[in-house]
Amino acid sequence: MNISSLLQYLISGLTTGSTYGLAALGFTIIFNSTGIINFAQGEFVMLGGMFSVFFMKWFGLPIAWAVLLAALATMIAGALIERLAIRPVKGASPINLVIVTIGVSIFIRGLAMLVWGKDTYALPAFSGDKPIAVLGAAMMPQSLWVLGVSLAMLAALKAFFSHTIQGKAMLACSFDRKAASLMGIGVERMVLLSFMISALIGAVGGAILAPITLTSFDVGVLLGLKGFAACILGGLGNPFGAALGGLVLGVLESLGAGYLSSAYKDAFAFILLLALLFVRPQGLFGRKSVKRV
């Protein structure tokens, strides 16, 4: 085993893992505020990448603006989903709500295919394609962008939850909805906010990854599933566990593809997930049980 190829796998694992982590964060935030798994999370990731590509194309925007606008547009999509699909069936059982989110994801994917076709698109790398040599491994500048932006998002989220009253109010809703409404916290508004934040996080993850893995109308399926696996891995309900779960998943997947077989790359995530669920049902960093009221 040589160091530079190991390093190479680590770098690529951490890069894709960051996107899984961001998707997982999105799952966690919506789960905490509503108790449901939003299977449209992967579509947020897809929209982030696709919107960026097309905002550049349609409006001739520089990439930074295209990505920013894509994140905003996806946030609006998240808000619309909550208002049009989730809120009207308020009070339905979690399983029904989950099915609604699956329907939403199929709808978004279909719409994306109609508008953008089935082609694969590439977003240009943010700062060129000239690899940086690190101990014999080659690192794309885009990997640095992915890692840096993911860390920044994580830090921003951490600050939001621990230093702002809105963030704390959102946590309060997840701990006890009834008490939260008695404090004057609008629980519905917090659910809306959680969809918007999740959409934003997913979209940014999709946009920063698009220059590396390319994007098309259906990338959300697999990215969503991987994000879901990551968030179970990290312990459902624990945002930072989820992000870490994404990194672990990305790295293991990349090592597996490198040293075992790349044909089964996508299966590793799920094999790993199943194995973990047997050993530690609460996830790597999870609380013993996730109790919801």
Place this chain on the structure above:
Amino acid sequence: MLTLKNVDVHYGRIQAAKRVSLHVDPGEIVALIGGNGAGKTTLLCTISGLIRPSTGSVTFAGADITRHSPERIVAQGLSHVPEGRLVFAPLSVADNLLLGSYSRHKFGQGQAIEADISAIYDMFPVLGERRNQPAGTLSGGEQQMLSIGRALMAKPRLLLLDEPSMGLAPNITRDIFRHVVSLRESLGLTVLLVEQNARSALKIADRGYVLETGRVILQGQAAELLANRDVQRAYLGRDLDA
């Protein structure tokens, strides 16, 4: 200050409150007593907007609040300390208190809110000592104080208290009740107190209502209710004494 008129509440087909009318005047402590499942919690939740009554009206400070959301009601000066305390267990004591002020959070209110949090620490020194501890690690009595303190952070004029003595030792209960009385003196607070612990509640109350299977079956001055034979037999048994 608070008036309920002919309030009916249904859970699906079960009727939990039947034609309930009651009123609380400014500055009063009113006790609402009754056994398990009498509908006490249901009534408090109806007042604070968590449950919508099927008929009847709730008026607070001259305004009809029957169909208002809980957010609106708390902003109008009516706070509800729920049954079972419901503190935000993983959050710190300080954050729980801060969230209590959510309804009056506006830009520039920061200092006033900080000052109010210190006032709560003065009132309940043990909360001050534990300000950075997760609320879930507090004892039952401390959680009750926190739940009350959190409700006070909204600057209410009327406080609804749902079984503050539940699960507490008699000396802790006495301490909590003493605080309730002093709240009226220091803050001019009006209190509607729900209790199964009827004797302790009636001792600090001005008036009382007795609820049985969703109906008000008796009402009057607290002293009269304490002396009432039926009340004594049904609710003032020695085992309830604290």
